Amino acid sequence: MHFIHKTGQAIEEVFDDLAHLRIAVFRSFPYLYEGSLAYEKAYLQTYTKTKRSFLFAAYDGDRMIGATTCIPLEEETAELRQPFEEAGMDVRTIFYFGESILLPDYRGQGLGHRFFDEREAHARSFGTFQTACFCSVVRPETHPARPHDYRPLDEFWTKRGYHREPSLQSHMEWPDVGETTSTAKPMVYWLKALSPTTA
Numbered sequence: 268m269h270f271i272h273k274t275g276q277a278i279e280e281v282f283d284d285l286a287h288l289r290i291a292v293f294r295s296f297p298y299l300y301e302g303s304l305a306y307e308k309a310y311l312q313t314y315t316k317t318k319r320s321f322l323f324a325a326y327d328g329d330r331m332i333g334a335t336t337c338i339p340l341e342e343e344t345a346e347l348r349q350p351f352e353e354a355g356m357d358v359r360t361i362f363y364f365g366e367s368i369l370l371p372d373y374r375g376q377g378l379g380h381r382f383f384d385e386r387e388a389h390a391r392s393f394g395t396f397q398t399a400c401f402c403s404v405v406r407p408e409t410h411p412a413r414p415h416d417y418r419p420l421d422e423f424w425t426k427r428g429y430h431r432e433p434s435l436q437s438h439m440e441w442p443d444v445g446e447t448t449s450t451a452k453p454m455v456y457w458l459k460a461l462s463p464t465t466a
Contacts (some may be wrong), residue, residue: 359395
């Protein structure tokens with residue numbers, strides 16, 4: 268296994284790998300994402316428009332098996348900035364963490380922690396960001412596609428120092444697996460203070 272990191276426009280060099288990985292991982296519950304390469308590449312363009320964006324990826328041979336991204340919140344889309352702006356928070360001090368995705372066969376080996384470590388270190392390297400955040404989809408407990416053995420990542424995120432902030436929510440649209448029409452999904456944010464001494 269080997270690792271790569273890219274920033275800004277260079278992230279475009281691995282768009283195909285990242286798009287295929289996102290589609291594969293997000294197809295499972297709770298995202299149930301019926302993805303397309305065209306949509307993925309349009310979405311990922313946001314990361315090429317700023318030098319401060321970051322990608323860290325793991326490869327097994329020539330196959331991307333895990334990846335994570337982050338970008339200053341002020342350079343993200345309006346739908347992601349909106350709940351923070353409405354709450355009176357300064358988006359210039361917040362770093363947004365995008366996906367943290369890993370194929371099932373490679374989980375449980377510490378890569379999830381490595382992905383958070385890399386993103387937090389990148390955000391701290393600028394010396395101006397006070398908070399890291401990410402969002403997760405909210406699905407009902409009774410959702411028919413919820414596996415009986417499904418375990419949410421809330422405990423993992425909490426141990427990493429993040430707290431769920433129900434007052435901060437966005438809605439994102441995508442088609443669920445087996446559907447052709449996009450529907451809005453509620454996304455709740457998790458936050459963590461980015462002090463220089465935080466491990």
